[in-house]
Amino acid sequence: MKHLNHFILLITIxxxxxxxxxxxxxxVLTLNAPITVAFWQSFIGALCALAWVSTGNDNKKYEKGNLSYGFALALLHAVGANIIANFVIMxxxxxxxxxxxxSTPIxxxxxxxxxxxxxxxxxxxxxxxxxxxxxTVLFAKRLSINSTLVTWGLIACLVPFIxxxxxxxxxxxxxxxxxxxQLTFLRYVIGATLLLFYNLLVGTNILLVNTDFSTKLIVASIGGIEILSQALLVLLISKAGPVFSSQTSYIATLFTVIFGVFFFNEAVSLQLVISITLIIVGIVLVQPKKTTFKS
Known part of the structure; x- marks a missing residue:
């Protein structure tokens, strides 16, 4: 039963x-506003992280150094990776x-x-x-078909480096x-604050005026799902260890492909299958021996 619970956590994450x-x-396709979506990712994530922090008294006492680390991670995550990813996904x-x-683990x-x-x-x-x-396999065919897609693909490669x-x-x-x-909470709060200032400065539709409720709900769910997955990952690492937990990297890749095919009718080519196979083998070969954080 214990191993079954670990597997359920792994699949859920x-x-x-x-x-x-x-x-x-x-x-981002509906709103055509990648940076606004990035703000809501961080803002809702911060609210969810606040609830997460509130679950334990130990998390409420400030740990020295978390603010500076939180700021650095906020710049990389909210201002860097999320914005780039949101533009790329368009x-x-x-x-x-x-x-x-x-390819992030690699x-x-x-x-x-x-x-x-x-x-x-x-x-x-x-x-x-x-x-x-x-x-390389993923880009090989696209290079001769659409150079613009290759450009966006190269920009997308910045995200795993971040x-x-x-x-x-x-x-x-x-x-x-x-x-x-606590670090997660600070990272999301700082990220949301930075993106709030930017959106107010340029006058974007940050309140999603004239946007239907279902779209608002979808946008709000992004940050919540991010925090949920992180909370479950911390739990999984504490229960099953980092090596078992590292399997999320390649299982998530498969699920991402499946959802892309299901929701957007994307084609599954031989080229894509080869790329997925190579990336999964690569991730398996570089499995970490220890976690990158303590629960």
Whole structure:
């Protein structure tokens, strides 16, 4: 029963990550306002994180250093990755995005090798090679069809590098700190504040005026799903360990593709299947031995 619960958690987290990409695509296409969507991602995420923080008294006491780390992560996540991803998702298919974003664990361990965070391993290096082959295969056909898509694809490649940087910063943070919930709350609050100032400055439709209720609900759900998946991931790591939990990376990639096909009628080509296979093999080869944060 215990292992079944772990598996259910694993699938639930992967489902959350997978479906959120399709939800974001629907939101940005409907509103044509990627930065406004990014604000609501952070704002709703902050509200949900506040509720998460409130569940434990230990999280309410400020942990020294969390503000500076939270600010750095907010810049990378809310201002960097989310905005880039939201623009990219407007132009690329969800199935393509799934492979590119799915390379995050591979990029993380590539950077880890370079800066000396992780020891050299032939197995992990092979995983990195598989990851880059996956992206190369994905772009090969599109290069001759639509150069604009390739441009957006290259821009999309910035996102896994940003996420990888966040992983490494969180690794550094976790050496002397443990209040991950508090860090998450600060990251979302700071991100929401920065994006609020920007949206007010440029005069965007931040309140989603003249937007139907269902669209507002969909936009609001994005941040909630993000926080839910993070909370469940912390729980899963504490119960089943980081190696088992790392399987979310490739299962989420599969779910993202499935939802892209289901919601947007995207075609599943041989090229895509090969890319997915390569990226999953690559992720398996670079599985982490320990978590990047403490629960």
């Amino acid at each position: 992967s489902l959350c990550w997978g479906i959120n990409v399709s939800i974001i695509k629907f939101a 132009h690329l298919e969800v199935t393509t995005v799934a492979v590119i974003f799915g 990029i993380t361990y590539l950077i880890s090798h370079i800066i000396g965070y992780d020891r050299f391993s032939p197995q992990r290096m092979l995983g990195i090679i598989f990851g880059f082959l996956a992206v 996420f990888a940087s966040m992983n490494l910063i969180t690794t550094q943070w976790s050496k002397n700190r443990h209040k991950y919930v």
